[in-house]
Amino acid sequence: MGYLKQLDVENFKSWEGKQIIGPFMRFNCIIGTNGSGKSNLMDALGFVMGERASSLRVKHLRDLIHGAHIGRPASTSASVTMRYCDEHGGELRFSRTVSGDSSDFYINGKHVTLSIYTVELEKIGIVVKARNCLVFQGAVETIAMKNAKERTKMFERISSSVDLAEEYNTKHAALMK
Ligand code: ATP
Numbered sequence: 001m002g003y004l005k006q007l008d009v010e011n012f013k014s015w016e017g018k019q020i021i022g023p024f025m026r027f028n029c030i031i032g033t034n035g036s037g038k039s040n041l042m043d044a045l046g047f048v049m050g051e052r053a054s055s056l057r058v059k060h061l062r063d064l065i066h067g068a069h070i071g072r073p074a075s076t077s078a079s080v081t082m083r084y085c086d087e088h089g090g091e092l093r094f095s096r097t098v099s100g101d102s103s104d105f106y107i108n109g110k111h112v113t114l115s116i117y118t119v120e121l122e123k124i125g126i127v128v129k130a131r132n133c134l135v136f137q138g139a140v141e142t143i144a145m146k147n148a149k150e151r152t153k154m155f156e157r158i159s160s161s162v163d164l165a166e167e168y169n170t171k172h173a174a175l176m177k
């Protein structure tokens with residue numbers, strides 16, 4: 001299984017100019033004082049995985065640019081590149097840039113549409129719509145508050161086992177006869 005190796009950020013939220021975050025290991029723990037940028041790191045990940053502005057704690061995409069939160073954007077654009085190490089040791093680069101309120105997506109430096117980008121992310125197991133990769137601040141509590149049935153439903157959706165439910169239920173019903 002592959003893993004996230006490094007994030008290259010440029011003028012994204014609290015990172016001014018070009019900065020490198022990583023290298024990451026297969027398991028990572030991010031620590032820091034309040035306001036130090038832990039959630040911004042999750043936002044950078046969410047951004048490069050194609051999340052929309054409202055999931056990234058901003059109203060407009062342009063608010064993601066460094067300094068924009070105080071009305072003084074350091075640049076007209078921001079970007080995040082995710083370097084993903086595949087199981088053979090090869091590297092895949094997923095990049096998203098924001099300029100104004102529009103985004104551009106790149107895979108290994110090649111400009112692609114959001115739908116191609118999404119399909120390629122799905123090939124490495126990242127299904128942003130299923131929200132299987134990121135649990136944002138506050139969401140832990142929401143998950144903990146779910147009852148057993150709701151939580152089961154959520155895990156079925158995340159693992160895609162819900163797609164097999166019909167087949168399973170039919171076979172199970174036949175066995176019970
Ligand atoms: P907590 O432990 O309280 O959850 P945190 O480590 O998750 O804190 P973040 O929310 O990631 O902290 O970071 C907040 C900081 O990011 C604030 O200081 C804010 O000024 C800064 N910030 C947010 N947006 C921008 C931006 N567009 N440009 C520059 N800095 C920004």
Ligand code: MG
Nearest residue numbers: 038039040137
């Ligand atoms: Mg936080």
